Amino acid sequence: MSVMLDRLASGGDELPLLAAAFGCFLVQQVLAPFQPALGEAIARRVDRRCLHRLLAVSFRRAPIPALEDPGTLDKLADIRAAFDGDLPTPGRAVAGALALVARYSQLVGAVVLVAVVLGAPAAVAVGVSALVVRFGQRGSLGRFAALWDGLAGARRRVLYLRRLAAGPEAAKEIRVLGLRGWLSERHRQASEEYLGPLWAGRRRLLAAPFLGYAAVGLAGAAYALVELARAGAGGTLTVLQLAIGAQAVLIPIRFGVYFPESDVQTQFGVQAYRALADLEARVERVSPPGAGTDPVAGAGVAARTQLVARPVAASPRGEIRFQDVHFAYPGGSPVFAGLDLTLPAGRSTALVGLNGAGKTTLVKLLAGFYRPDQGTISIDGRDLRELDGDSWHRQLAVIFQNFIRYELTAAENIGLGAPGRRGDLAAVRDAARQASVLDVLDDLPAGLATPLYSRHTGGQDLSGGQWQRVALARALFAVRAGASVLVLDEPTAHLDVRAEADFYHRFLETTAGLTSLVISHRFSTVRRADHIAVLERGRVVEYGDHDGLLASGGRYAEMFALQARHFVDLAGGGAEPYRSVGARRSTDRGGPGTVEVDR
Numbered sequence: 155m156s157v158m159l160d161r162l163a164s165g166g167d168e169l170p171l172l173a174a175a176f177g178c179f180l181v182q183q184v185l186a187p188f189q190p191a192l193g194e195a196i197a198r199r200v201d202r203r204c205l206h207r208l209l210a211v212s213f214r215r216a217p218i219p220a221l222e223d224p225g226t227l228d229k230l231a232d233i234r235a236a237f238d239g240d241l242p243t244p245g246r247a248v249a250g251a252l253a254l255v256a257r258y259s260q261l262v263g264a265v266v267l268v269a270v271v272l273g274a275p276a277a278v279a280v281g282v283s284a285l286v287v288r289f290g291q292r293g294s295l296g297r298f299a300a301l302w303d304g305l306a307g308a309r310r311r312v313l314y315l316r317r318l319a320a321g322p323e324a325a326k327e328i329r330v331l332g333l334r335g336w337l338s339e340r341h342r343q344a345s346e347e348y349l350g351p352l353w354a355g356r357r358r359l360l361a362a363p364f365l366g367y368a369a370v371g372l373a374g375a376a377y378a379l380v381e382l383a384r385a386g387a388g389g390t391l392t393v394l395q396l397a398i399g400a401q402a403v404l405i406p407i408r409f410g411v412y413f414p415e416s417d418v419q420t421q422f423g424v425q426a427y428r429a430l431a432d433l434e435a436r437v438e439r440v441s442p443p444g445a446g447t448d449p450v451a452g453a454g455v456a457a458r459t460q461l462v463a464r465p466v467a468a469s470p471r472g473e474i475r476f477q478d479v480h481f482a483y484p485g486g487s488p489v490f491a492g493l494d495l496t497l498p499a500g501r502s503t504a505l506v507g508l509n510g511a512g513k514t515t516l517v518k519l520l521a522g523f524y525r526p527d528q529g530t531i532s533i534d535g536r537d538l539r540e541l542d543g544d545s546w547h548r549q550l551a552v553i554f555q556n557f558i559r560y561e562l563t564a565a566e567n568i569g570l571g572a573p574g575r576r577g578d579l580a581a582v583r584d585a586a587r588q589a590s591v592l593d594v595l596d597d598l599p600a601g602l603a604t605p606l607y608s609r610h611t612g613g614q615d616l617s618g619g620q621w622q623r624v625a626l627a628r629a630l631f632a633v634r635a636g637a638s639v640l641v642l643d644e645p646t647a648h649l650d651v652r653a654e655a656d657f658y659h660r661f662l663e664t665t666a667g668l669t670s671l672v673i674s675h676r677f678s679t680v681r682r683a684d685h686i687a688v689l690e691r692g693r694v695v696e697y698g699d700h701d702g703l704l705a706s707g708g709r710y711a712e713m714f715a716l717q718a719r720h721f722v723d724l725a726g727g728g729a730e731p732y733r734s735v736g737a738r739r740s741t742d743r744g745g746p747g748t749v750e751v752d753r
């Protein structure tokens with residue numbers, strides 16, 4: 155265009171030049187989409203890799219205590235926000251950096267042209283002022299991003315309240331309890347606590363310094379423009395030089411304030427990447443790479459790294475043993491203080507104790523999610539820390555107290571007990587039958603292919619008790635797939651009297667040949683176990699079978715009598731209702747009803 159202007163002034167033939175300019179314009183237009191397309195391709199590759207690392211750190215190596223740490227949760231929330239599309243991802247940062255290459259190439263080109271037309275001092279003036287504005291603004295953005303990073307906890311609270319208010323999970327309780335006003339006020343407060351410092355920081359870190367940087371940019375540009383005007387007026391420049399100079403000076407003036415295609419992306423995308431690297435480092439600290447795929451972590455890392463993880467054959471053949479186990483959650487008071495407990499192979503053991511006695515914690519230790527602070531847990535004499543985590547987990551079939559209700563079909567909900575065999579529909583049906591839930595599932599609109607989630611088209615939710623039976627079926631499916639240790643944490647908590655009685659009758663059949671651990675507050679569930687352990691003050695204070703513990707008249711007998719008396723009182727003094735729930739085996743010497751009568 156500059157050459158054309160020059161030719162126009164001297165009356166030359168501008169047609170070939172016009173064609174050349176048009177050709178350049180066309181090439182520019184054709185090439186324009188390639189940069190974002192290339193950026194997109196690179197961003198996807200980088201994000202795929204980062205997502206893989208995130209899943210690896212969450213599923214395989216991240217120990218549960220590390221994942222429950224508030225700092226880690228803040229990091230996780232920010233990385234998730236990036237992959238949910240709320241924030242730029244690391245891939246976007248790389249694509250943004252690619253766009254920066256174009257911007258800086260343009261700046262270098264413009265500075266060279268200014269140098270050619272106006273000389274070195276003008277080129278230095280526009281180049282330096284453009285870089286001062288650029289780095290100043292980027293520095294401000296960096297400081298603002300650090301402030302944003304420091305508000306991760308506040309941001310997570312706002313997000314939690316927003317999801318609570320807008321999501322379906324808590325909707326019923328919010329309405330019934332009339333929490334809408336409270337929730338809205340709480341959300342407003344939390345938003346103020348988060349956004350107040352963020353907005354103040356934005357004004358302080360971004361707006362005010364901008365005025366200073368703008369003055370620097372203006373000074374550099376003004377100097378170059380004055381030089382251009384003087385040279386133009388003095389007649390030392392040709393029209394071509396004047397036209398090129400004017401355009402070249404404008405490029406650095408526009409450079410540096412804010413690049414929408416790269417600034418936020420590189421700043422926050424890199425931050426998301428740092429959060430991922432930080433999360434990996436946190437996990438690495440408690441579970442170094444030498445630890446293999448063992449998800450067990452916590453204390454005792456030094457000891458564990460010296461051990462070689464060994465695959466677990468079908469075990470235990472002899473016993474699972476907790477020996478002098480001491481344990482406290484990080485920052486918490488001791489849950490176990492010298493716990494000794496043996497779970498004999500092939501037998502059922504029930505664990506009873508008051509709320510908070512540590513029953514679920516014992517399951518977490520057994521699963522290796524947490525590590526005892528002192529003492530050992532051994533399987534057939536081998537320290538649990540020696541075993542390969544994944545292979546030990548395949549030996550475990552567990553229903554956790556707060557089992558997961560997957561938004562999947564009924565068959566998948568059961569089949570996930572052993573993902574490798576989830577397609578075996580006959581085995582899935584058998585497990586459902588054994589858990590007494592097959593009839594319920596067969597009656598669903600699409601039978602076992604029905605999604606167990608009423609918010610899916612064609613889906614249907616189940617009742618709490620039906621869900622519990624599905625969870626039991628999941629554990630039993632795992633048993634069918636080879637798990638040899640069955641752990642049932644409150645398996646009858648949601649069951650009606652009939653279902654509980656059914657569970658009670660089937661208990662021996664369900665646990666036959668398995669090393670099983672049953673946790674329950676319902677004595678009708680507990681009493682069928684071969685051994686019963688009473689947990690109190692961080693130790694096992696009583697151990698024996700139902701009859702023996704009743705006869706000894708200790709804590710177990712006391713708790714049992716309390717529960718039995720409650721039922722007898724409800725029934726107006728008769729023991730029948732409870733007896734019908736806990737119908738006894740012919741070998742049973744005692745039962746809830748008889749105890750009351752005996753006493």
Ligand SMILES: Nc1ncnc2c1ncn2[C@@H]1O[C@H](COP(=O)(O)OP(=O)(O)OP(=O)(O)O)[C@@H](O)[C@H]1O
Pocket residue numbers: 222483484486489507508509510511512513514515516555
């Ligand atoms: N993730 C955790 N972090 C810190 N403390 C915890 C955690 N989970 C449980 N606790 C504490 O550990 C103690 C034992 O909890 P646990 O859940 O094992 O009890 P429980 O015997 O299973 O109780 P319940 O009968 O109510 O299910 C409790 O005092 C509880 O507050």
